[in-house]
Amino acid sequence: MEQYDVVVVGGGPSGAAVARDIAAAGYRVAILERDRDIGQPVQCSGLVTERTLAAAGISPEIAHNQLVGAAIHSPSGARYDIGGDRVHAYVLDRTRFDLSMMIQALELDVDVHANARVVDIDRERDSLRLTVESHRSIHEFSTRLVVGADGPRSIVAQFLELPPPVEVLRARGADVRLPARLAPDQVLIFTGERYAAGFFAWLIPLGRDRYRLGWGTSRAGSAQTLRNLTDDYPDIFSGMQILSQTGGLIPLGPRPVTSGERGMVVGDAAGQAKATSGGGLFTALTCARYCARTALDALSSDDFSAEKLSSYDRDWRADIGVELEHATALRSAYRELTDADLDLGLRMLRFRGMRAIVNRYGDIDYPSVLAARALRAAPSLLRLAHGRGNLRAFISDNAQSVVSASSD
Ligand SMILES: Cc1cc2nc3c(=O)[nH]c(=O)nc-3n(C[C@H](O)[C@H](O)[C@H](O)COP(=O)(O)OP(=O)(O)OC[C@H]3O[C@@H](n4cnc5c(N)ncnc54)[C@H](O)[C@@H]3O)c2cc1C
Structure with a gap:
């Protein structure tokens, strides 16, 4: 032995x-x-920050690509572009x-x-x-x-x-080839029941015509998600060729x-x-x-x-x-939002001030910092969470910075 x-x-x-x-x-x-x-x-899907690469002791040169921003699609198809100011994430092999x-x-x-x-x-x-x-x-x-x-x-x-x-989330994904000409340094996010009930879907550019598509869900099957994305966003997904598929569980x-x-x-x-x-x-x-x-x-x-x-x-x-607890509370609240709630909440991104907050405080390793800042700047977002215990728990944890500011 x-x-x-x-x-x-x-x-x-x-x-x-x-x-x-x-x-x-x-x-x-x-x-x-x-x-x-x-x-x-x-x-x-290999999306990480430079901080992650530093923690691993690995040079950013290993990455396929660098991303400077995101375009978030609301359930009804409105598009909001954020970032664009600096490298926010790397895409790993x-x-x-x-x-x-x-x-x-x-x-x-x-x-x-x-x-x-x-x-x-x-x-x-x-x-x-x-x-x-x-x-x-x-x-x-x-x-x-x-x-x-x-x-x-x-x-x-x-x-x-x-x-x-x-919770254990089911995540699915595929490396795909797309004929569409999309920004080479912007991740696309799709929200709503039709693509990723209770979570979201993402499309990450890998370079040239290759992309990494993924979504997390506890419900919709893969085929249905892909059909819905192609039907609803033909300008992006028409002619998609699937190169390889993946999937797995993520305990949250x-x-x-x-x-x-x-x-x-x-x-x-x-x-x-x-x-x-x-x-x-x-x-x-x-x-x-x-x-x-x-x-x-x-x-x-x-x-x-x-x-x-x-x-x-x-x-x-x-x-x-604490960051993981906040993330869990935010997720619980997010799961309860309807498509209409999401449409309403994302409309805040039409305002330059809110986009500036997202650009300044958005950090995929510490999402609660942005959540707290956004709620502080737009207390009306709290109304979306009316009666939703977990978001209230998050807010009470951030009471100093969030609730007091929201009653200013
Ligand atoms: C579809 C999908 C997309 C994702 N995208 C991202 C992303 O973009 N960015 C990000 O940061 N994270 C992402 N994640 C999460 C990320 O992949 C995991 O958090 C990460 O891999 C965790 O690393 P780990 O070493 O703890 O576990 P793992 O990487 O899962 O490694 C566990 C290892 O244990 C081995 N193993 C299991 N059981 C046994 C056994 N009985 N005996 C011997 N070996 C065993 C497995 O074979 C495996 O190699 C994603 C996850 C999924 C499923």
Whole structure:
């Protein structure tokens, strides 16, 4: 049986980051990854900020494209252009991104086992035993500590009996070729029941005639969404050729507890993606730092008790916990808006002042900053949320800046 100080289950960005940072201190670390190829299959649209690339230690040169703005389409088809002032986001090749992160881990002597699916975890006296299915045979690994970076259906979270995230969103996508001539540096957003009930759809330019289409939803099937977009926006989608399709689950609203005796979970396994957008790379890498720090502390003191590891929970929540809670509250309120509510709310973007606020405070990593500023500038938006408890909770959390300003 192979023995490690830490076994990380899952070879995505959060697993690679945690493994890299623990191995950098000289500990023996393994990554067990179910899939054969790191970074495949791609289940991501790859839209990130420069901050995310910095957290990953990867140069922006890896990106397919840079985006300076967005055009938001209301349910009834009105279009509002925002941004255009500076680079707001980068579009990644996720496979290259994941591989680059994995190389960082390999350079620090992390043992990476691909095609290795963890099927069981058991407690021994002073360690854990992981049973792994690989090439149709069974292998066993022994470890002092396990880190679950194993995505939405985390086996490590099940083993630690962690409570579930608030919601699991279904996201679908396709890389497409479009004959239409669209701005090469602007993401298009489509809102409304017909495209992405309770969420939104997006079209990201990749360069030349290639685009990445995606949508999150708990209802409409893929075929219906694509038909509706083509019917309603023929100037954009006529002649669309689908090159490849993808899809996956995004857990939103973090698990209330993300650690237990001899284990922690991070990234999608912990439900750390932003509930407003489903973006999970920045938050995963942020939390990975705290996860590695707690692991190093536990290893050096040989204390893997639930109490010791709970400092991970405290640390990541002190950093981005409030932001994730706000995002969850905003999402709950957003889900309750009707198409008519959305049409009305988005009309605020006709005003130059509101567009200036969006341009100044819009930050896909910290969406609640913009939400608070927008509500402060346009208290009438609160009327959309009349009787909607979650938005009221968000507002009361921001009471100083939002409610007092709205009654000015
Ligand atoms: C369609 C879609 C679009 C998205 N677009 C964006 C975007 O534009 N920007 C953004 O920031 N985020 C986006 N996300 C979210 C983002 O992809 C995730 O938040 C991110 O991948 C989380 O990284 P992770 O390392 O925690 O998990 P993952 O990248 O999911 O990695 C988990 C790994 O664990 C492995 N694994 C699972 N179970 C086991 C097991 N039992 N044994 C061994 N290995 C196992 C899996 O094979 C996988 O490789 C999108 C998600 C989807 C589904």
